[in-house]
Amino acid sequence: MELKDKVVFITGSTHGIGAAMATAFAKQGAKLILNGRKELSEDLKNALEQENVEYQYLQADLTQIDLDELSKKAWDLFGQIDILVNNAGLAKDKMFIGMHEADFEKVLNLDLKVPFFLSKAVMKKMNKQRSGVIINLSSVVGLHGNAGQANYAAAKAGLIGLTKSIAREGALRSIRVNAIAPGMIDTEMTQKLSDRVKKNILEQIPLGRFGLAEEVAQGAIFLAQNDYVTGQTIVVDGGMTI
Numbered sequence: 001m002e003l004k005d006k007v008v009f010i011t012g013s014t015h016g017i018g019a020a021m022a023t024a025f026a027k028q029g030a031k032l033i034l035n036g037r038k039e040l041s042e043d044l045k046n047a048l049e050q051e052n053v054e055y056q057y058l059q060a061d062l063t064q065i066d067l068d069e070l071s072k073k074a075w076d077l078f079g080q081i082d083i084l085v086n087n088a089g090l091a092k093d094k095m096f097i098g099m100h101e102a103d104f105e106k107v108l109n110l111d112l113k114v115p116f117f118l119s120k121a122v123m124k125k126m127n128k129q130r131s132g133v134i135i136n137l138s139s140v141v142g143l144h145g146n147a148g149q150a151n152y153a154a155a156k157a158g159l160i161g162l163t164k165s166i167a168r169e170g171a172l173r174s175i176r177v178n179a180i181a182p183g184m185i186d187t188e189m190t191q192k193l194s195d196r197v198k199k200n201i202l203e204q205i206p207l208g209r210f211g212l213a214e215e216v217a218q219g220a221i222f223l224a225q226n227d228y229v230t231g232q233t234i235v236v237d238g239g240m241t242i
């Protein structure tokens with residue numbers, strides 16, 4: 001698929017991987033619908049202005065709003081959505097037996113329930129459009145599990161099941177649905193880790209470094225462009241899970 005003038009809606013696109021995706025899609029000439037809880041940063045505004053991209057910003061906490069209404073608002077901004085990237089996510093790590101229900105609910109809510117219902121709302125319209133692409137940000141943790149991340153792993157594994165199921169349904173209307181499973185990417189999410197934990201993780205990465213948000217964004221561009229890939233999970237992890 002040629003991405004020029006296609007409309008991409010990226011959730012949680014004010015920082016990290018989401019912001020890198022915004023820039024990557026902008027470089028391809030796509031129009032952007034961005035989302036975040038806070039004001040758009042000057043850095044991102046400047047980066048987007050440099051790309052001379054058409055964009056709209058929907059400031060919203062995705063866990064606090066009606067996702068049907070958000071989807072309608074987003075759709076009406078440009079009259080279409082060609083690509084939805086369910087990127088917003090958070091982790092709340094704790095060993096399993098000490099994990100509180102609130103830690104489970106917060107993570108499952110943003111990392112699984114929001115992509116589930118936002119995809120549902122957008123896919124209804126994509127069905128009528130008879131085209132569309134959905135990309136879900138999962139994690140290697142959703143494929144392999146991780147101590148201290150039972151809630152996050154359950155949400156990210158759930159996203160892979162969701163991806164495969166709706167890829168089968170969407171294919172009937174030329175809608176493709178895929179997931180990306182990043183390993184350790186250098187963003188605010190991983191900058192919070194202690195030096196000891198970072199060192200331990202680095203030892204498990206054959207390529208010997210954390211990934212860049214831009215390297216995950218390249219995966220999203222591939223999944224948006226390639227018309228014959230659906231229901232897949234692309235791993236971007238420096239060989240961590242070989």
Ligand SMILES: NC(=O)c1ccc[n+]([C@@H]2O[C@H](COP(=O)([O-])OP(=O)(O)OC[C@H]3O[C@@H](n4cnc5c(N)ncnc54)[C@H](O)[C@@H]3O)[C@@H](O)[C@H]2O)c1
Pocket residue numbers: 011012013014015016017018035036037038060061062063086087088089090110137138139140181182183184185186187188189190
């Ligand atoms: N960084 C990694 O190593 C890594 C690894 C695997 C998967 N991922 C996944 O990739 C995605 C992006 O991660 P990141 O590292 O860029 O994270 P990040 O914490 O740097 O950014 C998360 C983004 O989500 C937004 N967000 C958070 N809560 C929100 C809410 N309630 N409503 C709207 N937006 C909200 C934030 O504003 C931010 O833009 C997440 O789904 C994450 O789980 C990240």
